[in-house]
Amino acid sequence: MTTEFRIDVKKALGKSEVRAHFRKAMDTLMINRRNQFPDDAALQALRTQAQAIRANVLSKLPELLQQLETNLTKNGVQVHWAETTDEANQIVLAIMQKHGAKSIIKGKSMVSEEMGLNHFLEERGIEALESDLGEFIIQLDGETPSHIIMPAIHKSKEQISTLFHEKFPDIPYTDNVDELTASARRILRDKFYAAPVGLSGVNFAVAETGTLCLVENEGNGRMSTTIPPVHIAVTGIEKVVEKLSDIPPLLSILPRSATGQPITTYFNMISGPRKADEKDGPTEVHLVLLDNGRSRIYSDSELLATLRCIRCGACINHCPVYVRIGGHSYGTVYPGPIGTILEPQKSGLSVHGELIQASSLCGACGEVCPVRIPIPNIINRLRYDSVRKDSENTPTQDAGTKRKPLEAATWQAWSWAASTPSVYNFGGKTATQLRGLVPNNLGAWTSVRSAPKLAEQTLHQQLKALGVDHE
Amino acid sequence: MSKARAAIFERLNAVERPVVEVSEREDFSVFAWDKAEKIRRFTERMQAVRAEVHQADRSNWLDKIAEICQQKGLTNLLLSLTTEWGQAISQNAARFPSLKHYERSIEDWKEELFYQADAGLTSTLGGIAETGTLMLWSSPDEPRTLSLVPPIHIAILDTDKLYTTFAEAVQEQGWLEQGLPTNALLISGPSRSADIAQVLAYGVHGPKELVVVLV
Numbered sequence: 001m002t003t004e005f006r007i008d009v010k011k012a013l014g015k016s017e018v019r020a021h022f023r024k025a026m027d028t029l030m031i032n033r034r035n036q037f038p039d040d041a042a043l044q045a046l047r048t049q050a051q052a053i054r055a056n057v058l059s060k061l062p063e064l065l066q067q068l069e070t071n072l073t074k075n076g077v078q079v080h081w082a083e084t085t086d087e088a089n090q091i092v093l094a095i096m097q098k099h100g101a102k103s104i105i106k107g108k109s110m111v112s113e114e115m116g117l118n119h120f121l122e123e124r125g126i127e128a129l130e131s132d133l134g135e136f137i138i139q140l141d142g143e144t145p146s147h148i149i150m151p152a153i154h155k156s157k158e159q160i161s162t163l164f165h166e167k168f169p170d171i172p173y174t175d176n177v178d179e180l181t182a183s184a185r186r187i188l189r190d191k192f193y194a195a196p197v198g199l200s201g202v203n204f205a206v207a208e209t210g211t212l213c214l215v216e217n218e219g220n221g222r223m224s225t226t227i228p229p230v231h232i233a234v235t236g237i238e239k240v241v242e243k244l245s246d247i248p249p250l251l252s253i254l255p256r257s258a259t260g261q262p263i264t265t266y267f268n269m270i271s272g273p274r275k276a277d278e279k280d281g282p283t284e285v286h287l288v289l290l291d292n293g294r295s296r297i298y299s300d301s302e303l304l305a306t307l308r309c310i311r312c313g314a315c316i317n318h319c320p321v322y323v324r325i326g327g328h329s330y331g332t333v334y335p336g337p338i339g340t341i342l343e344p345q346k347s348g349l350s351v352h353g354e355l356i357q358a359s360s361l362c363g364a365c366g367e368v369c370p371v372r373i374p375i376p377n378i379i380n381r382l383r384y385d386s387v388r389k390d391s392e393n394t395p396t397q398d399a400g401t402k403r404k405p406l407e408a409a410t411w412q413a414w415s416w417a418a419s420t421p422s423v424y425n426f427g428g429k430t431a432t433q434l435r436g437l438v439p440n441n442l443g444a445w446t447s448v449r450s451a452p453k454l455a456e457q458t459l460h461q462q463l464k465a466l467g468v469d470h471e
Numbered sequence: 472m473s474k475a476r477a478a479i480f481e482r483l484n485a486v487e488r489p490v491v492e493v494s495e496r497e498d499f500s501v502f503a504w505d506k507a508e509k510i511r512r513f514t515e516r517m518q519a520v521r522a523e524v525h526q527a528d529r530s531n532w533l534d535k536i537a538e539i540c541q542q543k544g545l546t547n548l549l550l551s552l553t554t555e556w557g558q559a560i561s562q563n564a565a566r567f568p569s570l571k572h573y574e575r576s577i578e579d580w581k582e583e584l585f586y587q588a589d590a591g592l593t594s595t596l597g598g599i600a601e602t603g604t605l606m607l608w609s610s611p612d613e614p615r616t617l618s619l620v621p622p623i624h625i626a627i628l629d630t631d632k633l634y635t636t637f638a639e640a641v642q643e644q645g646w647l648e649q650g651l652p653t654n655a656l657l658i659s660g661p662s663r664s665a666d667i668a669q670v671l672a673y674g675v676h677g678p679k680e681l682v683v684v685l686v
Contacts, residue, residue: 299482
């Protein structure tokens with residue numbers, strides 16, 4: 001079976017140089033994270049607390065969304081709701097048209113990637129410019145992020161140097177990172193200066209105070225939300241947090257899990273547009289709350305844990321599959337383990353359902369998740385959803401479509417045999433006697449491995465020979 | 472778009488809510504560090520991310536700031552005329568590079584702010600020792616861009632306002648009771664990025680240099 005995903009994976013596996021970047025980067029991120037949590041007991045306590053905060057939010061999500069809307073409105077922020085990414089894009093477009101804006105400057109936002117906002121606006125003659133350094137680089141090359149925290153992680157310094165020189169021929173070629181950064185600063189400063197609208201994501205939206213919180217290192221978030229006269233924030237409906245006192249623990253675990261920093265350079269808490277006596281800041285602030293499948297995930301008590309995610313990327317950094325195939329192979333906005341569970345739930349198993357096979361279920365993602373999302377369990381659950389008979393009992397779209405009568409009958413037969421001792425023992429003995437007949441060529445399995453050899457005796461026989469009475 | 476809102480709420484409200492054990496949620500992080508320890512940790516963290524930290528006291532802080540301005544070769548310094556620190560500096564203007572006061576709306580002098588300001592000086596609401604963090608609240612006196620646009624940010628921190636953790640600061644200063652400003656900000660070093668091949672570079676969009684003066 002050759003699918004687009006498998007073709008992309010094969011291609012990615014052949015790029016040894018890119019694989020080396022990922023390996024090096026992920027190793028660094030894993031070590032940095034580990035160094036931030038020298039005391040395991042303290043880490044586990046903090047994870048439990050972060051999980052409790054996020055799970056609590058989900059247990060009263062509609063009430064908190066209402067409270068958030070009320071308090072934001074009181075603070076002068078205009079709140080918009082979108083069921084689909086297209087609706088969200090239309091909302092952004094309408095705000096821009098109201099101001100006659102022909103361009104927008106963006107701070108880093110994964111939800112805007114989810115919306116495909118840049119493409120949508122460009123089709124309508126509006127320039128959408130990324131200002132996060134990594135996002136700026138990949139936008140120059142017409143690419144999408146390969147990691148949710150470090151979007152240009154797949155590119156080498158040399159590739160970026162060449163790219164800068166191609167796109168900005170007036171700037172002399174350099175592979176000095178400080179000089180490249182300084183060039184980007186100069187170019188984007190002018191853009192910030194002139195931008196009529198700025199866009200950002202949201203890391204946490206505090207219901208109690210009506211506050212939008214942003215975590216970042218560069219200042220692109222601060223610039224995008226401060227300089228242009230209009231600020232539009234976009235986020236998923238699950239990003240709400242109940243209390244201001246919930247913020248310090250979440251801020252403590254997010255950057256440490258993500259990049260291994262004790263805290264990011266900036267933590268920006270926005271509670272409204274410029275007041276009458278203030279001298280800067282946007283005069284209009286909008287928040288677009290996007291559903292895009294989230295409320296469907298919400299209806300299942302097991303799948304619900306997916307929505308606890310605070311988008312730190314630790315699961316990605318620790319994933320043995322991601323590090324080998326890279327972010328682009330997934331063909332989705334969110335790659336790695338979180339993408340593996342989130343994307344098929346958002347778009348249906350017939351679109352990205354294949355991703356749930358791209359896991360060895362090693363469990364690393366679940367172990368490092370700061371809010372304890374049981375990612376491996378959810379992968380298993382989605383595998384079950386894809387072949388289950390009672391597809392009406394799960395909100396997952398296209399459930400049961402991978403069910404094959406022969407496969408189902410085989411497992412049913414296996415289940416019967418394994419629970420009927422006479423049949424099981426007979427089958428085991430027969431298998432050992434026919435062990436010489438196992439072919440050396442077992443298709444995909446033996447393309448990179450040697451075929452397994454059955455033992456001469458069954459485990460039952462061996463144990464009996466050892467004198468074990470009760471097996 | 473109220474149709475979207477109604478549809479989203481209808482789906483969310485149709486569900487039986489999960490029950491959540493909340494006991495661990497209230498853990499409050501705080502340390503029993505004395506003032507010297509708080510200063511030591513704050514300084515260590517700040518220096519680890521390449522911020523400069525200078526010690527001064529009530530009698531010599533003006534000298535310290537004048538010295539920093541000279542050492543950095545500043546031709547001008549942007550500040551508030553109305554804060555305690557801003558007033559004191561303005562009264563001794565002769566000892567400093569040309570002082571610019573943030574008196575007008577950004578629209579009236581955006582070009583000068585963007586392309587001519589050498590450094591911005593701000594007060595701070597306090598600091599956090601655990602992470603080496605400054606807390607700033609935007610105000611008419613000290614707008615957001617004062618600590619954002621100029622390439623150097625000089626911040627004055629009153630060491631009596633150093634807290635061990637963010638949780639402690641929020642509680643002790645009564646952020647909730649006071650009501651949050653338009654923009655509350657935590658700053659933990661100069662602007663930085665590792666987006667190019669994981670090599671650290673400073674001054675991407677915010678200040679390239681952060682200078683903290685402890686008073």
